[in-house]
Amino acid sequence: RVRVVIVGAGMAGVQTAVALREQGFPGSVTLIGAEPHQPYDRPPLSKAVLLGKAESSAFGVDFETLGVQLRLGLEATGVRPASRELDTAEGAVPYDVLVLATGAEPVRLPGAEGVPGVHLLRTLDDAERLRPVLARQHDIVVVGAGWIGAEFATAAREAGCSVTVVEAADRPLVGVLPAEVAAPMTAWYADSGASLRTHARVERVEPGAVVLDDGSRLPAGAVVVGIGARPATSWLAGSGIELGAHREVVADDHLRTSLPDVYAVGDCASFPSGRYGERLLVHHWDNALQGPRTVAANIVGETPAPYDPVPYFWSEQFGRFVQYAGHHGAADALLWRGDPAGPSWSVCWLREGRLVAVLAVGRPRDLAQGRRLIESGTRMDPALLTDPSRPLKTA
Ligand code: FAD
Numbered sequence: 001r002v003r004v005v006i007v008g009a010g011m012a013g014v015q016t017a018v019a020l021r022e023q024g025f026p027g028s029v030t031l032i033g034a035e036p037h038q039p040y041d042r043p044p045l046s047k048a049v050l051l052g053k054a055e056s057s058a059f060g061v062d063f064e065t066l067g068v069q070l071r072l073g074l075e076a077t078g079v080r081p082a083s084r085e086l087d088t089a090e091g092a093v094p095y096d097v098l099v100l101a102t103g104a105e106p107v108r109l110p111g112a113e114g115v116p117g118v119h120l121l122r123t124l125d126d127a128e129r130l131r132p133v134l135a136r137q138h139d140i141v142v143v144g145a146g147w148i149g150a151e152f153a154t155a156a157r158e159a160g161c162s163v164t165v166v167e168a169a170d171r172p173l174v175g176v177l178p179a180e181v182a183a184p185m186t187a188w189y190a191d192s193g194a195s196l197r198t199h200a201r202v203e204r205v206e207p208g209a210v211v212l213d214d215g216s217r218l219p220a221g222a223v224v225v226g227i228g229a230r231p232a233t234s235w236l237a238g239s240g241i242e243l244g245a246h247r248e249v250v251a252d253d254h255l256r257t258s259l260p261d262v263y264a265v266g267d268c269a270s271f272p273s274g275r276y277g278e279r280l281l282v283h284h285w286d287n288a289l290q291g292p293r294t295v296a297a298n299i300v301g302e303t304p305a306p307y308d309p310v311p312y313f314w315s316e317q318f319g320r321f322v323q324y325a326g327h328h329g330a331a332d333a334l335l336w337r338g339d340p341a342g343p344s345w346s347v348c349w350l351r352e353g354r355l356v357a358v359l360a361v362g363r364p365r366d367l368a369q370g371r372r373l374i375e376s377g378t379r380m381d382p383a384l385l386t387d388p389s390r391p392l393k394t395a
Helices: 011-022 124-135 147-158 179-191 285-299 364-376
Strands: 003-007 028-033 068-072 076-080 085-088 091-094 097-100 104-106 139-143 162-166 195-197 202-206 209-212 217-219 222-225 229-231 262-264 269-273 278-281 312-317 320-326 333-337 345-351 354-361
Touching: 003 011, 003 091, 011 028, 011 285, 124 147, 124 222, 139 147, 139 217, 147 162, 147 179, 147 222, 147 312, 179 195, 262 285, 285 312, 320 364, 345 364, 354 364
Parallel strands: 003 028, 003 097, 028 068, 097 262, 139 162, 139 222, 162 195
Antiparallel strands: 076 085, 085 091, 104 229, 202 209, 209 217, 269 278, 312 320, 320 354, 333 345, 345 354
């Protein structure tokens, strides 16, 4: 019996186990996860779970019925490919096929570690620690105006906290969206009653305060750090598995790593996108849902099509539903649909007349239609495209 061992019991790991059984894999499946909790979904952590509107976000998967052995609260500390063994605190775990699905871990703020009242938001434990902080309606300083920072600020405002978001760059979502698209989002912070301070570098964090490099001192009953996430791959050092520029596992277009019978999927891995002509490292939920099907198909011995998704994600912030599909890295035109000062609008990116990415704020239909148009590589008419009253699919 072939033994598949999956490391990481987040979305990508769990979906790999599910997809293996769906695709009829008859061998043994072991899912190893460092966290002690029943495997759970992360997006609700910065939304319903944080606000106490949902107790848990555990996946509705019956591992026993699926014949998946769960080993929770167990961290893999190394891989020895020559003997096909994984090292853990409970001894060696042998495998025939290994799937790396260890996700990402938040980047820490230098010097802030160990300071009382400083939080990250990645795990259920983090969210549970933050819930009473919201309930106490502290003054909260959020470091970083990225997706997580914005979602946390939204929840904290809803809970009645006073919120200051400090961002080193000149705008939110720097590195993710171009300046002209991020510009209208700046106003969302103020509209919700949060204060956004750009060009604000944290000099140090003290108990009860964040000190900026211009000398200003922000009182902080709690500090939430949201400055990005990195692939959780330090445990692979010395294994011979190739890592990339962001310390991610380098996978091929079938999500195979540089070692035979070792796959990588989800937030921990990058893959070459044929569609976009570059390597993508995607830190979003949909990638952790789709990738596992390709991994499972390889393992059951099929020859899957290359993994080449149109990346997709959503974010809920300041009362708005923000969705993005595609990848605008190599776009040559940016077109607006609707008024960015209004409640709903979209942005389309074209390359040589074809849609390559769409950002939709409160326009889920644009997103759904845009995603299909990106997939099919349909040529668009820019003059029609910018008319928000017209469906995107006929534009
Ligand atoms: P993870 O979810 O990180 O799971 C990896 C698991 O592996 C972890 O449980 C970890 O403990 C475990 N692990 C790590 N190292 C080891 C080891 N050595 N041994 C054993 N186990 C190990 N995406 C969206 O598209 N939309 C959203 O609205 C959205 N909201 C989010 C909100 C929050 C608060 C967070 C943190 C993320 C959000 N995301 C969202 C991103 C999305 O949740 C991730 O892309 C997704 O969880 C990736 O799944 P994964 O399984 O690859 O990694």
